[in-house]
Amino acid sequence: MNIAPLDPPARLLMGPGPISAYPSVLRAMSSPLIGQYDPFMTATMTETQELYRQVWATSNDATLLIDGTSRAGIEAAIVSLVKPGDRVLVPVFGRFGHLLAEIAERALAEVHTIEVEWGQVVPVSAIEEAIVRVKPHLLALVQGDTSTTMNQPLDEVGELCAKHGVLFYTDATASLGGNEFDADAWGIDAATAGLQKCLGGPSGSAPITLSDRAVEVIRSRKRIEAGIREEGDESSPDFIRSNYFDLGMILDYWGPRRLNHHTEATSMLYAARECARVMLTEGRSAVIDRHRVAGAAMLAGVEGLGLTVFGDVAHKMNNVVAVEIPEGLPGDEARGALLEDFGIEIGTSFGPLHGRVWRIGTMGANARKDTVLTTLAALEAVLRRYGVSVPAGGGVEAAADVFAASSVREAM
Structure with a gap:
């Protein structure tokens, strides 16, 4: 068969994402593949974790990558932090707030939303009023929503969540790398992003960082070893129903034990590392x-x-x-x-x-x-x-x- 090689047209991507990747990121993706337990591979994973601690401005040990698009990171965070019946509060100021609410609903959470007109951000006072009224387990809040181009201020929200005993998750897909983001200083418990916006890479890897408090919640969820189940596991509200997005298992894979969960997406690891390297070098x-x-x-x-x-x-x-x-x-x-x-x-x-x-x-x-x-x-x-x-x-x-x-x- 005479099948022509792939030849995409030249494009200058000036939309809301994806964007034109840094040339060095594309070069990094063409690097040779290696085994998932090759010493170079595990060392690169560890190095990439440290680079993203600097990108997120955090000391969180649990800083790693989810293999998948930015939505994979969102889903991993929510399904691992939220069990059926938990109350989740989602302030909505654009399309992607609705996405967080939908994913929380699929996790069988009791979802509450507050909304403002598109083109505005949610006042901190409105968030606090809703927290006091709803008493949520988790606040899920987009930072930058490309559907409206708005950048939700987060600097006061973490303190507010800590005051009321609420976990604070933010989706920074469209904002990380191009806007201020200080995970530790802002008291953020969980945050996820993607490479295809300000970080200057392709879609397909989702950086995530988790506070010790978030890790404790994830570790408290019911774990099921492969092939070993106990009666009532599936009906337990603590049972994380996703295997792929079970952050407890993924943390074990990225941690010192290196327990097999999936085969790391090597080329995307290279891309994510290079995105962080470019940012930190500049x-x-x-x-x-x-x-x-x-x-x-x-x-x-x-x-x-x-x-x-x-x-x-x-x-x-x-x-x-x-x-x-x-x-x-x-x-x-x-x-x-x-x-x-x-x-x-x-x-x-x-x-x-x-x-x-x-x-x-x-x-x-x-x-x-x-x-x-x-x-x-x-x-x-x-x-x-x-x-x-x-x-x-x-x-x-x-x-x-x-x-x-x-x-x-x-x-x-």
């Missing part, structure tokens, strides 16, 4: 600041084109902005033209924002000057083609001014 604060500047430049650029920004800009993530699609403009068609003619992808939207906004990302390897200016120039050309009146060069000039005023390096 400097954790420097990478976050680079995302801040690139995001501010993109924000200024779309406003320079006369576009309206969606949501509370004061609480926008550094790494993604949502802009209102000009009235009468076929949004999906214009996105298609941007992709076909310029090879640039920006994002569509979900739920109540479907057809209303585009989402433009500046993250990972693409949080830099040339990608921002290229995207704005191409967007201006597409808008003009569809009859939208925009200031000539307005987007590029506004963004360039932001970069000129910043001391952050323009490229890695």
Whole structure:
């Protein structure tokens, strides 16, 4: 059979994720495979754990990777921390809050939600009121929700949870690496992320960190050794019904005992290690600041084109902005033209924002000057083609001014 080799088109991924990976991450993924108990393999796992402690800003021993997309990390955290009947409180300010609630419901939790209008964040006072009223076992809260581009403040929430004896889990998939995140300082018990956003890698590995308190809860859940069951195991509320996402078993695999659970996804381990290495080599604060500047430049650029920004800009993530699609403009068609003619992808939207906004990302390897200016120039050309009146060069000039005023390096 004459089957052509795989040849993906060249793309500049400027949407809300996935993004264009750092070249060194792609190179790392092509490294040779080795056995899962090869000394190099286990040493790399241990090294990667230490790197991600620095990424998360934590001393948690239980810092590791879940083999799977960022959603795998979310599910592992929730099904391992929550047993049937536990109360879970989910503040919702976008699509991914609804996802946390759904996963908790599938874990047979008693789920309570509080919601705010998309484009806003949840006030800490509202979270405290709900905690006092619901008395949850777990608070599950998204940090950065790409569906709305909002960045939920977390710095006061951990103290609030500790005060009321509540476990605090956060989904940092879209925010880790491009926005401030301090697991220990903020009192976070469990946090998960993915590589495909600010960390600059492919989807397929989910970094997770767990406090000692969270590990104690996980260890208290009923364990079943392979092939050894006792009567009533399956009906016990303490029985973790997922094998793959049983964090107690995964902790044993990553811990000093190295008890076999699954075969580690070697190439994704290499990718995750390289994502962390890139960040820490450049400097954790420097990478976050680079995302801040690139995001501010993109924000200024779309406003320079006369576009309206969606949501509370004061609480926008550094790494993604949502802009209102000009009235009468076929949004999906214009996105298609941007992709076909310029090879640039920006994002569509979900739920109540479907057809209303585009989402433009500046993250990972693409949080830099040339990608921002290229995207704005191409967007201006597409808008003009569809009859939208925009200031000539307005987007590029506004963004360039932001970069000129910043001391952050323009490229890695």
